[in-house]
Amino acid sequence: MIILCAALLLLLIFVSYRYYKIKKMVTADLPYITDKLDKIIENQSTERLLVMTEEKPLRELLVSINTLLDYHQEYIADGSRLRMSMNRMLSNVSHDLKTPLTVVLGYIETIQHDRHYTSEEREELLAKVNGKVIEVGNLISKFFDLARLESNDWPIEMQKINVNEVCRETILGYYDILNSKGFEVAIEIPEKDIFIHADRQALKRILENLLSNAIRYGKEGKVLGLALQQDENQVIIEVWDRGKGISEKNAHQIFERLYTLEDARSSSTEGSGLGLTIAKRLVERMNGSINFTSVPFKKTLFTVKFKS
Known part of the structure; x- marks a missing residue:
C-alpha cells in the first residue's frame, strides 16, 4: 500500500511538473514567439526565432517557423532582384529604341528642310533611314522572341x-x-x-x-x-x-x-x-x-x- 501511494505521489509530481512546463510555454514562450514574429515580419528583418526550451514539440515548431522565415526572406530578395532587373530592362529598352529613332527623325528633318541636297544625297540619307528602321524592327522582334520563350510559347521541335x-x-x-x-x-x-x-x-x-x-x-x-x-x-x-x-x-x-x-x-x-x-x-x-x-x-x- 505504501509503495502504491509513493508511486501515485511521484506520478502526481511528474504531472504537476509537466503542467507547469506547459503553462510556462503557453504564458511565456508562445506570447514571446508571437510578438517576435510580428516584429520580424513588420521590419523585414533577417532575425530568427531563438528560444531555449526542452520541449521537443516547441523546438520542432521553431525549426518550421525559421524555415518559413528563410523562405520569406528569399522571396523578398527575389522580388527585389526582379524589380532591379525590370528597371534596368526598361531603361535599356528606352535607350535602345530612342537612339535609332532619334537618328531617323534627324535624317527626315534634314531631308525635309535642307533643299541643297542632290537626289543622290537624298537617296543615301533615305537608305540610312531604312537601315535604322530595320534595326528598330529587329530589336522589337527580339523582344517578342524573348517574351515567347519566357511564356513557353516558342515551339521546339526536337528531332535528329x-x-x-x-x-x-x-x-x-x-x-x-x-x-x-x-x-x-x-x-x-x-x-x-x-x-x-x-x-x-x-x-x-x-x-x-x-x-x-x-x-x-x-x-x-x-x-x-x-x-x-x-x-x-x-x-x-x-x-x-x-x-x-x-x-x-x-x-x-x-x-x-x-x-x-x-x-x-x-x-x-x-x-x-x-x-x-x-x-x-x-x-x-x-x-x-x-x-x-x-x-x-x-x-x-x-x-x-x-x-x-
Missing part, C-alpha cells in the same frame, strides 16, 4: 539533326561581314557527322547570337573561332574570340535580359543585350547547358553542350 551542317551553314552566313571587318576565322568542324536531338532553327539561332556577340565584342582581337566536338556523353560547340572580353564584375549578369557591357552603348555597334539571353533560354529549352570563360584580349569562350 546534323550539327556539322548547322555549324557550317551558320558560319558561312557570316562570311561577308567577317571578311569586311578583317576577322581571321578558325573553324574546327570534324568530317564525321555528329547528330543530336534538337530543334534545327533554334540551334541555328543560338549560333547566330553567339557569333554576333563575338563579332561585336571581339573586334579588337580580329580573330573568331567556331569548334565542334563529341565525346562519349555529349556534343560540345564552342564560339570564341580574342576581344575585350568580360570582366569578373560583369560575369554574373552576362545572360540577363538587356544587359550589355558598360561601354557598349558608346560604341557604333551597340547591342540590345538580348542575344545571349535568348541563346541561353533556347539551350535550356533543348535540355542543354551554356557557360563561358573570359580572359580579356586572350580568349572569351562560350561553350554549348548537349547530350549525345
Whole structure:
C-alpha cells in the first residue's frame, strides 16, 4: 500500500511538473514567439526565432517557423532582384529604341528642310533611314522572341539533326561581314557527322547570337573561332574570340535580359543585350547547358553542350 501511494505521489509530481512546463510555454514562450514574429515580419528583418526550451514539440515548431522565415526572406530578395532587373530592362529598352529613332527623325528633318541636297544625297540619307528602321524592327522582334520563350510559347521541335551542317551553314552566313571587318576565322568542324536531338532553327539561332556577340565584342582581337566536338556523353560547340572580353564584375549578369557591357552603348555597334539571353533560354529549352570563360584580349569562350 505504501509503495502504491509513493508511486501515485511521484506520478502526481511528474504531472504537476509537466503542467507547469506547459503553462510556462503557453504564458511565456508562445506570447514571446508571437510578438517576435510580428516584429520580424513588420521590419523585414533577417532575425530568427531563438528560444531555449526542452520541449521537443516547441523546438520542432521553431525549426518550421525559421524555415518559413528563410523562405520569406528569399522571396523578398527575389522580388527585389526582379524589380532591379525590370528597371534596368526598361531603361535599356528606352535607350535602345530612342537612339535609332532619334537618328531617323534627324535624317527626315534634314531631308525635309535642307533643299541643297542632290537626289543622290537624298537617296543615301533615305537608305540610312531604312537601315535604322530595320534595326528598330529587329530589336522589337527580339523582344517578342524573348517574351515567347519566357511564356513557353516558342515551339521546339526536337528531332535528329546534323550539327556539322548547322555549324557550317551558320558560319558561312557570316562570311561577308567577317571578311569586311578583317576577322581571321578558325573553324574546327570534324568530317564525321555528329547528330543530336534538337530543334534545327533554334540551334541555328543560338549560333547566330553567339557569333554576333563575338563579332561585336571581339573586334579588337580580329580573330573568331567556331569548334565542334563529341565525346562519349555529349556534343560540345564552342564560339570564341580574342576581344575585350568580360570582366569578373560583369560575369554574373552576362545572360540577363538587356544587359550589355558598360561601354557598349558608346560604341557604333551597340547591342540590345538580348542575344545571349535568348541563346541561353533556347539551350535550356533543348535540355542543354551554356557557360563561358573570359580572359580579356586572350580568349572569351562560350561553350554549348548537349547530350549525345
